[in-house]
Amino acid sequence: MPPRRAAKKVVLVVIDGLTPGMLERGIEEGRVPALSHLVDQGSYRRGVTTFPSVTPVCLTTIATGAHPDVHHIPHLSWYHRGERRIIEYGSSFHAMRAVGARQAVRDAVFNMSHSHVSSRATTVFEAVEDAGLVPAAINFTCYRGRTRHPIRLPELATRNRWFEAAYGPKRFFFFNLFESDPTGAPLAVRSRVEGSTDAYAGYVGRWLVTRDGFDFLVFYLPDFDYASHLAGPASPLDALSRADASVGQLMEAAGGPDELLERYAVIVCADHGQTHVDKVASLQESFSDLRVLRGRREDPDASDVAITASNRSGMVYRLPACGASTRELAQRLDGEPAADVVLFREGPLAVARRRGQELRFAPEDGGWGTEGERGLLEDSVYPDALERAWCALACPNAGEVIVSAADGYELADLGGRHHSGGGSHGSLQVGDSVVPIIAAGFGEELGECPSLTELAPFVLSALGVEVPDSMARRAETAGARV
Ligand SMILES: [Zn+2]
Known part of the structure; x- marks a missing residue:
């Protein structure tokens, strides 16, 4: 040319x-x-x-x-x-x-x-x-x-x-x-x-x-x-x-x-x-009764979930040997203070959960069709959240469950590190x-x-x-x- x-x-x-x-x-x-x-x-x-x-x-x-x-x-x-x-x-x-x-x-x-x-x-x-x-x-x-x-x-x-x-x-x-x-x-x-x-x-x-x-x-x-x-x-x-x-x-x-x-x-x-973050949580701990894939030496076939957390978001991957459904994995985080919005797909819908409340949504006629608690992803707190959450879940490399951390929390990474006392990012x-x-x-x-x-x-x-x-x-x- x-x-x-x-x-x-x-x-x-x-x-x-x-x-x-x-x-x-x-x-x-x-x-x-x-x-x-x-x-x-x-x-x-x-x-x-x-x-x-x-x-x-x-x-x-x-x-x-x-x-x-x-x-x-x-x-x-x-x-x-x-x-x-x-x-x-x-x-x-x-x-x-x-x-x-x-x-x-x-x-x-x-x-x-x-x-x-x-x-x-x-x-x-x-x-x-x-x-x-x-x-x-x-x-x-x-x-x-x-x-x-x-x-x-x-x-x-x-x-x-x-x-x-x-x-x-x-x-x-x-x-x-x-x-x-x-x-x-x-x-x-x-x-x-x-x-x-x-x-x-x-x-x-x-x-x-x-x-x-x-x-x-x-x-x-x-x-x-x-x-x-x-x-x-x-x-x-x-x-x-x-x-x-x-x-x-x-x-x-x-x-x-x-x-x-x-x-x-x-x-x-x-x-x-x-x-600003001043609290740290380990997403792995919420799944500690399951077999969690942690590092390179472990076998995915002998694990239930892989968990990748970093900064203020985390992913839970449901591995083939896992007996729990995706919804069950997500619901485990209902009482976890570090988990603010927990996202997963269920059939044609995306589901956002917070402390047991639920919003289900999908694209519809150029906008969004929703069921449940629309206020759960209030635009002033979670800008453009439906679009961003939908597209994150539609990424073929994303976990079955995606976690957006609560205010002030960081999710420790695979090496147990975090920025508590400093700044972080990653959430919705x-x-x-x-x-x-x-x-x-x-x-x-x-x-x-x-x-x-x-x-x-x-x-x-x-x-x-x-x-x-x-x-x-x-x-x-x-x-x-x-
Ligand atoms: Zn950064």
């Missing part, structure tokens, strides 16, 4: 774990000049992410413009029915060790983008490159694209049985493992607390903007989330200032904030929110689910309370690229399929 010009070039900035409240506080206190400029020049919205609201699920939603029913990434930690093993993308080092640390790295860095994300979901990078434009990504973990990139550390790859190459966007930079161009950037993972990953992104982003080397760039900044997990979601303005400085580097490289917006439309969003609740979205320099506006599934099609339209069928499908069509 001959090279072509984008209708408008686009930069998409993703600040991991940024809540609207923190962004607004940063603006009020004058700590985020780059983001403030974008708000002044553009529009600011509160949007809603997908469910479970954890990073691998949310970033894949951003990349594919779809919920997990389409992209197939169900959680940060999940049971792979085909491979009969637990996948762990990195809840904690201890959790990774429980499934085998090398395997966990292989799953997070290679398998997630290459084999776990459904081949029927088109990524925004694939769509951009197929249209003859140049996509670029920095550190973005759902990166599947059309260009083969050999790994930069072949000896390390051989020793750890990593892949020799990854398929990513044409210009691809990933934690020094893959670098499509020699930029001279420092190591990305020197010190997360001091924001070295964001500094790496800033350096590479400056290099790319200086050369005008892309039509579409995803600029991913994970360090704010890291700080927020440690200190809680209301304190790390310093970390946010550092993320802002990385965005500021893009502006400097363009010659100034206005010059950046002359060249590119810019969208800034978070992948999920964060809320508003604090974990609502994200800020800034859009500047676009010809069109996003809707009032956009879903993160809308961003990829919005960006493609701005670039003048046709939106693939797999993006932004609504639950009605998902419902017809299951």
